[in-house]
Amino acid sequence: MKNREVADLFDRIADALEIKGETGFKVVAYRKAARILQDMTEDVETVARDGRLETIPGIGEGLAKKIGEYLETGTMTKYREVMTGVPESLLGLLEIQGLGGKTVHLMNKELGVKDLAGLKRAIADGSLAELYGMGEKKVENIRKSIGTRERVAERISICEAALVADEVIAYLEKAPGISRVSAAGSLRRMKETVGDIDILACGKNGKEIIRYFAHNPNAVRILAEGDTRGSIVVRAGEMERQVDLRIVDESEYGAALLYFTGSKAHNIKLRGLAKDRGLKISEYGVFRGTKRLASREEEDCYRVLRIPWIAPEMREDRGEVEFGLAGRLPRLVETGNIKGDLHVHTRASDGNLSLTEIVDLARKMGYSYVAICDHSQAAKYAHGLAADRLAAEIDEIAALNRTLKGFRVLKGSEVDILADGSLDFPDELLGRLDFVVAAVHSGFKKNVTERMLKALENPHVRTIAHPTGRLISGREGYDVDIDRVIDGAARCGKALELNSYYDRLDLDELNLKKAKEKGVKITIGTDTHFADGLAMMRYGLGIARRAWLEPGDILNCLGADALLGKRSSLS
Numbered sequence: 001m002k003n004r005e006v007a008d009l010f011d012r013i014a015d016a017l018e019i020k021g022e023t024g025f026k027v028v029a030y031r032k033a034a035r036i037l038q039d040m041t042e043d044v045e046t047v048a049r050d051g052r053l054e055t056i057p058g059i060g061e062g063l064a065k066k067i068g069e070y071l072e073t074g075t076m077t078k079y080r081e082v083m084t085g086v087p088e089s090l091l092g093l094l095e096i097q098g099l100g101g102k103t104v105h106l107m108n109k110e111l112g113v114k115d116l117a118g119l120k121r122a123i124a125d126g127s128l129a130e131l132y133g134m135g136e137k138k139v140e141n142i143r144k145s146i147g148t149r150e151r152v153a154e155r156i157s158i159c160e161a162a163l164v165a166d167e168v169i170a171y172l173e174k175a176p177g178i179s180r181v182s183a184a185g186s187l188r189r190m191k192e193t194v195g196d197i198d199i200l201a202c203g204k205n206g207k208e209i210i211r212y213f214a215h216n217p218n219a220v221r222i223l224a225e226g227d228t229r230g231s232i233v234v235r236a237g238e239m240e241r242q243v244d245l246r247i248v249d250e251s252e253y254g255a256a257l258l259y260f261t262g263s264k265a266h267n268i269k270l271r272g273l274a275k276d277r278g279l280k281i282s283e284y285g286v287f288r289g290t291k292r293l294a295s296r297e298e299e300d301c302y303r304v305l306r307i308p309w310i311a312p313e314m315r316e317d318r319g320e321v322e323f324g325l326a327g328r329l330p331r332l333v334e335t336g337n338i339k340g341d342l343h344v345h346t347r348a349s350d351g352n353l354s355l356t357e358i359v360d361l362a363r364k365m366g367y368s369y370v371a372i373c374d375h376s377q378a379a380k381y382a383h384g385l386a387a388d389r390l391a392a393e394i395d396e397i398a399a400l401n402r403t404l405k406g407f408r409v410l411k412g413s414e415v416d417i418l419a420d421g422s423l424d425f426p427d428e429l430l431g432r433l434d435f436v437v438a439a440v441h442s443g444f445k446k447n448v449t450e451r452m453l454k455a456l457e458n459p460h461v462r463t464i465a466h467p468t469g470r471l472i473s474g475r476e477g478y479d480v481d482i483d484r485v486i487d488g489a490a491r492c493g494k495a496l497e498l499n500s501y502y503d504r505l506d507l508d509e510l511n512l513k514k515a516k517e518k519g520v521k522i523t524i525g526t527d528t529h530f531a532d533g534l535a536m537m538r539y540g541l542g543i544a545r546r547a548w549l550e551p552g553d554i555l556n557c558l559g560a561d562a563l564l565g566k567r568s569s570l571s
């Protein structure tokens with residue numbers, strides 16, 4: 001269907017007209033036509049072929065002609081006409097959330113803003129806030145969305161980076177003479193976004209390993225191919241990413257790994273600590289004068305500095321060195337502590353897995369339970385379950401559980417929090433479930449905080465899914481006061497979710513830390529819809545560890561009985 005294409009063209013025409021300073025009915029007519037075309041279920045080409053374009057309400061003779069021309073020739077004269085004289089850099093500004101054609105026109109006319117750099121200057125010198133119809137709050141939103149866009153362009157999510165790195169490392173493990181290989185940098189620290197991917201290795205013939213690395217069939221470009229360093233560019237989803245490999249001597253592997261894992265702030269802290277002890281630390285080891293005291297293993301380097309080994313996820317200079325010195329490092333949650341996945345979709349809503357497939361996959365992960373949380377009826381786009389279908393799923397799970405030994409499927413729901421904060425199912429039905437996850441999927445700007453607080457009051461709700469709604473790829477998230485939601489969860493004794501779906505990682509590490517400080521427990525769910533997705537637990541765990549979470553902070557570390565607060569383990 002070309003409906004969307006034509007709608008986009010009309011929107012672009014309206015944008016361009018606005019940038020040129022036009023207002024009024026023409027702009028409105030193009031916008032309206034765009035919306036109508038987008039919402040139309042019938043194929044616009046069929047309608048055009050039948051000569052019925054003008055029967056569509058909102059599409060008059062002029063617009064019908066333009067649509068017809070585009071469908072026949074693939075171009076629209078009017079579009080080309082309107083676009084002439086509108087600089088690409090001004091059109092580009094429309095991609096920033098909160099900026100429409102009208103504002104771009106005013107900025108351009110009154111402040112001389114021609115591009116992103118100009119916009120940033122107008123924000124910095126306060127002139128944008130003075131512009132008619134603007135104000136501090138709007139400017140702040142624009143500033144934020146510029147920030148998000150730039151971060152996203154430069155960085156990719158840990159999940160995409162890890163997939164690339166896994167592949168490169170698996171390839172490197174087969175390199176001639178290689179003896180050790182590890183991820184380093186932000187990837188090893190499991191930071192939620194990664195700039196470039198750093199890999200460290202050692203082995204017999206470094207130069208040959210670099211050569212092998214550079215000729216990875218997945219490399220789209222070789223940037224450097226030296227004796228101890230190589231650098232390539234590989235595909236990562238939609239984008240390209242730089243991968244750096246360093247080869248070091250086996251005797252210096254630990255010191256180099258410590259150095260290249262970073263973070264820079266952690267390294268600087270360690271350098272200060274070494275100095276206090278009359279030592280020196282570098283990528284070659286820890287030294288007293290010229291005498292090397294440690295270098296082979298990371299543990300050795302930490303030991304001579306007289307602190308315990310610190311997990312890479314904590315190395316951000318957020319107090320980890322002080323805690324280490326005081327012998328008070330947390331015992332971070334580990335893969336082996338996780339007893340189940342607390343948010344999984346089946347085919348019944350928008351997943352593509354059956355119950356038995358999920359059980360098999362969960363068992364392979366080493367779990368003893370999994371919570372099935374299909375969407376509720378309001379989530380129509382996701383084929384959400386109406387009450388009768390949920391009741392049927394409950395029965396199906398009960399029957400399946402009777403056939404399983406040492407594993408339990410939890411009857412759950414990802415129930416929508418509606419516009420008034422009530423839930424999408426009656427309490428009586430929710431009461432039949434083992435695990436209720438409540439989630440906002442609509443009205444992202446409407447009273448989200450109040451709605452979540454109300455949902456937390458419901459006795460059946462255990463946790464709130466993806467509480468901020470942000471997407472790593474760029475969506476800002478709900479208009480929610482997360483601090484109040486955390487306080488609400490604490491007050492109601494409820495948990496909040498760490499959604500490990502690759503583009504979410506929500507709550508993020510800072511909010512997780514806040515939640516922990518308030519005594520709020522965390523549930524980790526992959527929110528997976530497909531077979532590979534249960535493995536996304538790894539990213540949730542990484543983020544949890546970056547927030548210093550321990551097994552006691554995470555409900556997935558409880559056995560099923562303790563989780564459900566019941567003695568019986570039947571159905």
Ligand code: DGT
Pocket residue numbers: 184185186187191193194195196197198259260261262263264267268
């Ligand atoms: P990224 O790539 O932006 O996600 O972040 P990182 O942490 O991977 O940073 P990157 O790739 O620039 O450097 C990798 C590690 O090497 C970094 O975490 C610490 C270390 N490193 C790099 N430059 C410096 C430096 O100037 N001083 C110190 N102490 N360490 C550095």
Ligand code: CA
Pocket residue numbers: 185186187195196197198
């Ligand atoms: Ca890096």
Ligand code: CA
Pocket residue numbers: 185196197198244
């Ligand atoms: Ca790097």
